[in-house]
Amino acid sequence: MAGLRAICRVRTLTTGHAIHRIRRSQGKVLMNDVLVSAALAPHKHPLQCGSRRVVAVAIPLYRDREQAPGGAMARQQRRLAAILVMDVVGSSRLMGRDESGTVARLRDHRINRLEPALLRHDGRLVKLMGDGALAEFTSALDALSAAIEFQQAMADANRDASENTAIIFRVGVHVGDVLIEEDDLLGDDVNIAKRLEEQAPGGSVVVSGTVRHAVGDRLKVGFADLGNPSLKNIERPVQAYRVTWDAEDWRVPLVPAGAFSMKTQRGRKRLGLSLAALAGIVIAAGFAYMALAPLPPPTIAQLRDLKAEDLERLLTERRAADAAAAEKKHIEDEARRKADDEAAAVRQANADLEKARQDRQKAEADLAKLKADMEARRQATAADQRQLADSAAQRSAEEAAHRQAEVEMAALRLIEEEARRKAAEEAENKRQADEALALAQAARQKADEEAAARRQAEEKVEATAQQRAQAEAAVAAALKQRTEAGAVESALRLAPADRQRLQVALTSLGFDTRGADGTFGPRSREMIASWQKKIGTPSTGFLTRSQQEALLREAAPALSKYDEKRKAEEEARTRAVVAPPAPAPSSPIVAGAASAPASAGAFDGIYNGNVPISGGGALRPVRIEVVNGKGTGTMRVPGCDVGQITITITPQGDVSGTSELTTIGTGGTCRKGSFELKGTAMGRELRLRLGGSTIYLTR
Structure with a gap:
């Protein structure tokens, strides 16, 4: 009956104890958290309070209507x-x-x-x-x-x-x-x-x-x-x-x-729930069996005494019992099916538990492998650290050796600087001694010149020759200290003209000296070394006697042309400068008189030569040009300014003049000074006395 609600107690036929209070609504009975379906016959009152039996089956209650199978109210x-x-x-x-x-x-x-x-x-x-x-x-x-x-x-x-x-x-x-x-x-x-x-x-x-x-x-x-x-x-x-x-x-x-991990815990919880559900189904099946047990059929005598209403009631109960028996069989089949499902669920839970155990074992194996990897990495890191320590020690040793080498090099530099300082001091002392000697000799020469007559000129020339020999010996000793090759070349006593010829020879053979000025500068030395390398001799840049002769022989054609050209130039210059002799005076010649002196222009020309530097080393080139008995020139000192020279040549060949020269003082500094020059001019040679030294210049 739609909308009918009734509250009653369900009692069993055997014990008579109250089981649950139930609420019936529209043919369904709610028993606490259990939904009970009654097997109702098509009568006015499908379930009556006080009935001796209730056909019911316990199934899970759906708390939400949308979970009910086939529910029309389904939602999210x-x-x-x-x-x-x-x-x-x-x-x-x-x-x-x-x-x-x-x-x-x-x-x-x-x-x-x-x-x-x-x-x-x-x-x-x-x-x-x-x-x-x-x-x-x-x-x-x-x-x-x-x-x-x-x-x-x-x-x-x-x-x-x-x-x-x-x-x-x-x-x-x-x-x-x-x-x-x-x-x-x-x-x-x-x-x-x-x-x-x-x-x-x-x-x-x-x-x-x-x-x-x-x-x-x-x-x-x-x-x-x-x-x-x-x-x-x-x-x-x-x-x-x-x-x-x-x-x-x-x-x-x-x-x-x-x-256990949560996965294992969930597997155990699922297993417990499955076992609890299985136990509930078994209990519900037992309760249903007790409730659905059929009553013994009535006897024939009892049927005769029944009234029509009782007979109808009995028939109704019989039909209900038959329906209950069918429902019981259905319930048993359903219970069996659910038991099988729960058993399958238990097996699945066991499988999940076993899988969780295997996962745990695998995780433990992975952890062990990770620890092994970490230990291997730690050992590798330790090996790398040892290698780094060895490298650091090696670097430290190398740095210490480098520092020791630097200390030794610094000590060597100090020793070398001290040696250079001592050498400079010795050179300065020698230079001062040479200057003092030159001054003394100049003073003595001046006194000798003032006291001696013209007739002592030869003696002076001899003394000058001795001084020249002494100067050349000093120059040779200085050049020997520099290099053996320089000493050998200095021993050749090459005149500027000889040097010019050698420069011309080198240039003609393809070793361009960039001019022939009679001075062997850096370029000439470089070309000499190149020629020596070509002929297979040591490249010293200084010539020996055999090398000089070989070079002159190799460039003989070019030198012949050069000598002819110079000879023609000298002859032309001589013809231009030297005037014809003046006619003799009409006065009678005094017997025994001296011959007339040469004219002043007879000594005109360009004179070149070299002056040795005090203390040894390179030569200082000197160049003087004479015109009408007046000469001007220069003397170059390496590393200092060019000195100026002014001279006058008398028709008799006497030379006098001054020079503003630059000399090298203590510590390698350049000093300027004024010096007096004296000398003689003979033929193509000009001899000048500067302090205690004699300068030989050739035209």
Whole structure:
């Protein structure tokens, strides 16, 4: 009867004890959390209070109408939940450096840190998302506690880890209404939790304002207000807070050795539920058998005494008993089928348990392998460190040797500088002695000249020759100190004309001396060395007697032309300068008178020569040009200014003049001084006395 509701007690035929209070509605009886279906015959009152038996079967009660099979009110399932989302910071970088090691460490952190935290706070691991995870809690307090415990456990695990192995998580927590899709959670509030996680710095937790107000002051934490950050694809404003805590207030409990993972715990829980359901089905089947046991049929005598109403009642009960027997068979078949299903569920649970055990063994094997790899890497690192230490020691030894070499080189430089200083002092002393000697000789010469007559000229010439020999000996000794080759060439006593001829010879053979000035400068020395290299002799840049003769022979054709040209020039210059002799005077010639002196222009021309430098070394070239008995010239000193020379030649050949010359003083400095010149001109030779030295110049 539609809409009929009745409250009654169901009693068994054997004990008479009350089983449950039941409520009947539209042919279905609700027994606490059990839905009871009655086998009702098509009468006015399908179930009457006080009936001696009730045909019922216990089946699971559907708490939500949308779960009822074939329910017309089916809709999406929703519930209020606390959502926790976590993700790894810089996972791509970690995977790129060590993919297998990173995966092993992620598995270790999930089993030994994340899942214990979820178990302690009644959390459910919904799913793994790459290197992140989604978890569900029934309480915001539990969700935040699990998040802090997990981050604290990760901080302890990363304390001794390097930058390349440390794995850092960020966590977001939100409370909201979520959609249920089998075991997964969907909806806008799940997305908000994910966006809050993206706002969290590494190793921290960010929660929504809903979580902040739900937790209040019940946890030892602090909340830093982040305002309303812009969350990707979330239009409504969401208040965000960063959670702070003291590590001393959140000591992470140690996970016992050999503890099961959540997967193993879920397998055991599923096995327990399956066994409990199987036991309930067996008990319900027994209760149904007792309730459906048929009454003994009435006897014929009892049927005769029955009235029509009683007979109709008996027939009705008989039909009900038959229907109950059919229902009993159906219930037994259904119970058997469910028992088979539960047995299959038990087998599946056992298989899951075995798989969890194998997974644990595999994880332990992976952990052992990881430890072995870490030990191998540690040993390799130790070997590298030893190698680096050896390299550092070797570098230190090399640096010490280099420093020792530098010290020795510095000592050698000091010794060399001291030797050069002493040599310079000795040279300066010798130069001063030479100057003093030159001054003394000049004074003596001047006294001799003033006291002696013209007839002593030859004696003076002899004395001058001796001085020249002494000077040449000094020059030879100085040149010998410089190089043996220079001494050999100096011994040749090459005149400027000879040098000019040698320069012409070199140039004609392809060794251009860039002029023939009678002075062997750096260019001439270089060309001499090149010619010596060509003929297979040592390239000293100084000529020996044999080399001079060989060079002159090799360039004989060019030298012949050069000599002819010079001879023609000299003859032309002589004809131009020397005037014809004047006619004899009409006065009678005095017998025994001296012949007339030569004219002043007879000594005109260009004179070249060299003056040795005091103390040895290179020669100083001198060049004087004489026109009408007046001569001007220069003397070059290497490293100093060019000195000027002025002379006058009398028709008798006497030479006098002055010179502003530059000399090298103490320490290699250049000094200027004025000197008096005296000398004679004879033929093509000009002899000048400068201090204690005699200068020989040829025209």
